[in-house]
Each structure stands twice: as structure tokens, then as C-alpha cells.
Amino acid sequence: MDENSKPALWVHETHKEMVSLGFKVEKTLFSGRSPFQKVDIVKTAGHGNMLLNDGIVMLSEKDEFIYHEMIAHVPLFVHPDPRRVLIIGGGDGGTAREVLKHERVENVVMVEIDRMVVDACRRYMPSVSSAADDPRLELLFDDGVKYVTNTNKTFDVAIIDSTDPVGPAAPLFDQAFYQNLAGRLSPDGIMITQSESPFYDPDIQLSMFSNQRPWFQKLHMYLFSTMTYPGGLWSFGFASKKPCPIADFKKDRAETANFRTRYYNAQIHRAAFALPEFVKKSLSHLLDPVPA
């Protein structure tokens, strides 16, 4: 990230030495170094405020609704009665905000390793972290891997809202973590994982779904769009002890929800599980087929 305050300041994220995505910046709002990473929040010209960890774009106010609606509403409209939700990561608060829109959710435990991300987002992205003071939210500043190993709590839905498998988030992609997490899920439990770009990261996807497969009855991947990650097409893993994301989709509940969405709807829910041929070719030996 170029921090010189020139008239035409841009942040540029380069991925795999082949593609770069740049956003015009009006000014830097926050810049700090936590024990885990560099944390920056900039005001962009066209994408609202934007969070970068170690120079990698995490989210922008312009399009964060897509990521957060899709990570939260898909499992919460599949689980028959989601009351207890675990979020690993998600320090910006957007995932918790969407989860807490569901009235039947009674308790959310959010385990974020980096307090600086939470504090910076509460200050400079208040629309994202708007549910931070919800009394149903229990926020722990801790290592998610350690928490899952040590807790004796059980969850209906667990959302792994992690960064990429480098740095602090790397152990969140390991088989031991998935095994421990599966042990913390209730019989209808669902785990959602940030599962990277089908275009640029098929190897990470292969590895993470291979690591998840032994511990879950159902394993799927679903897709959504993002303006701020390279390639524009991104994915979440859907792993469950029992529910199928299509056959057990609570369409009526989704269509009569008492909150509005900007990306998610019942048609998008089903459509997100339709995978392009090149993705099926890479992953279908690990994933369950999607019912028609």
C-alpha cells in the first residue's frame, strides 16, 4: 500500500504476480500494526471506506453486504432452528450483523484474534460493525483454533470468516481444526468456511475441502460476486452434519423474513450452488451433488 498522500493515491493489491486490483483513495483514516498484522482503513473514491490487512483488501463499504449476507443467511435459512452461532474471525462485525438479524438466534460467540481490527472497524466502519453492542453477542479476543479445542459449548452454525491461509488464519484451514469444530456442532450443525477464488486458488480449495470431507456428512461449495477480490468470483464452503443446502432450504422462512437484503434472496440461495463446469471438474470428487 502506497501511503504517500498524493493527489491521485491508489491502493493496489497484487495477486500471484499476475493480476492487480486498485482502488482510488481519498485519504488514510487509520494505519496501525497489531501483533498479528498491519491494519489500514482508507476512504476510497468509489467504494466507501475499505479495510486492508497486510495490504490485502478485506472489505469495502460498497460491496461488503454481498459477502456478509451470503456467509450468514445461507446456513441460517437451512438449519431447522439456529439458536447458537459461532463466528471465528469476522472482526469487522459484518457477519455478526447479518447473523443477529435472525430473531431465533439467541447467542453468538465471536472469536477474533486481533482487537485492532475490531476497534478500527467500530470507529471507521460503523455501518459494518453496527451489531457490536447487541446483548446476544459475546466477543472474545482469542485464537479461534485454541477456542474450538478448549470449549465445551455446542453450536448450531459455525462460520469461519477468515482471511487467507497465510499468517494468523493458516491453522483454520487444517484438518485438525475441522475435526475439532465438527465435534462442537449439534446434530443438524452447519459449518461455513471462506473458501477463496475458484479462478486463482483451486489448490487451496482442493486442500481445504479434502481436510473437511472426513468430518461432515454433506459438503458443498457456493459462489457469490465481489467487487474487491481478484477475479470477482468467490466461494464459501457449506459443510454439515445432516442438512442439505437445497433440499432443506427453508424457502418460506427466507421469503417472510422481517429484514431486507440487498443481494441474498431465495433464487440467489439456490443459484449460488450451481457450479460452472471447470469448478465441478476440479472439486466434484469431494463435494456432494446438488439436488435438481
Added chain:
Amino acid sequence: MDENSKPALWVHETHKEMVSLGFKVEKTLFSGRSPFQKVDIVKTAGHGNMLLNDGIVMLSEKDEFIYHEMIAHVPLFVHPDPRRVLIIGGGDGGTAREVLKHERVENVVMVEIDRMVVDACRRYMPSVSSAADDPRLELLFDDGVKYVTNTNKTFDVAIIDSTDPVGPAAPLFDQAFYQNLAGRLSPDGIMITQSESPFYDPDIQLSMFSNQRPWFQKLHMYLFSTMTYPGGLWSFGFASKKPCPIADFKKDRAETANFRTRYYNAQIHRAAFALPEFVKKSLSHLLDPVPA
């Protein structure tokens, strides 16, 4: 486009002064100026060869299959018996290549204004323009607007594979063009249009669908991913005299086709018509509802 041959040469496309997309370049293969635009083909580090018109990325060998499969197979697997196809633009040859995979297609008229694009792609993107010598293809170097005004031919499917509504392609977004084109379609005729980014170009979409609406019985929009256009999410318009893209989808024909695809399949066909809430909010007054 930076044409200096430095060790780390990149092409950067900046959109609306807020976002830029860059690709690492190994070398420039072709650079020319036609009567209509600047035409460059570069060899990139990670995206194969890439065509740029006036510095705007048109396609890369890495992901062109998505655009071209989606522009061609969606209408050709909806029309009951597509025999005569019109392509306006599409000089790279990718749309014609996919159209000509359909055995029942007897004749394709392709009207491209810029011979330099066709010649450069035949030389430097042979896998894209691979159907250029198919005897069913009639290639005219002409103005598509003029052609549609003057021809007395009738087409089952017309594909407007245009650049953006600036420069040579601008009249392809006008109401008069859509009216004339509708007059050249057979009773089950379908027109597909390149309809820009739902994220960055909602105003263009509003304008073009308003201009199409009076002349077509059915009007829809469908979505696909692209690695090389800003925002990553892109759209095509589906306008028809009669067929519905979902109710009249020839699923059996798609599933038993005698050619392979890398993005398109029957699930993707249906999924592509599911629109996010923010898109529906912007366009649903112009578009027909999608059957469940």
C-alpha cells in the same frame, strides 16, 4: 496502456476514476491503430494472450470461454430450432466459435466493423478465432447498424457482441437499432446484448433495457463471471419475441449436446437468471419475472 518494455510491464485499465484492474505482461504481440480504435494484443503472465481496444481489456485467453459460452449457448438452447444466427461485433471470433458448435445452425452472418481486430485475433488468438474458416460463417466488414437497417434477411438468434456504448459501438445501444433488429427476427427470435456491469453501469443498463422493452415480448437479464472486467460480475440481456429463457429452456438438448463446455451447464443456465436484490430493485420494472 504502458508500452515501455520494462521487466515488470503491466497493463492497467481504470474504470470511472475509482477502480483499476491490472495484468502483468510479458510482451506486446501486436499494436495497431485502425480507423475505429487502437488495437493491442499482449502476452500476459497469467491470463494468456489478451486483446485491448483503446486500452480497455476485451478478452483474455484464460477466461474468454465464460463470456462466449454464456452469450451463445443460452439463446441457442432456448430457441426451438435455431438455424440462422446474426452476430454483430464479435471480431475476436469467440462467439462464432461457440455458436457453430451447434449442429443445427446452418448459417451465421457476422458483421464486424473493424477488420484489424479479426486479423489480429486470427494471428495471435487462434484458439478464439478457431471457427473463422467454417463454411457456415459469412463474415462482413461493415457497420452493424447499417447492416440491420438494410438487410432483408431474417434471423432466429441475434447476438450483439459489442464493446461499451462509446466510440464505434454507441449506436448499438439505441432504440432505433433495437427496433430494426426486432424486425429482422423470426417469430421465436431471440436477441442477446452485452449489457455491462450491474455494479458499475446501472445507468447504462437502465437506458438499454428501456430502449429494448417496446420491441420485445420477453425481456430478461442474466449474469456471469469474468476475471478481466472490473467488478467481476457481468451481464447479458435476453430479449425475445416469444420464448422464455427458463420455461422454454431445452434442458435435454443442453445435457445431450455433442460438445463440451467449461462454464455453461443446465444448472448454470437457470442460475444465471437469478438476480440479486440490488439488481432487481434497479431493473425489475423493465424486466419480466423469472418463473420459479
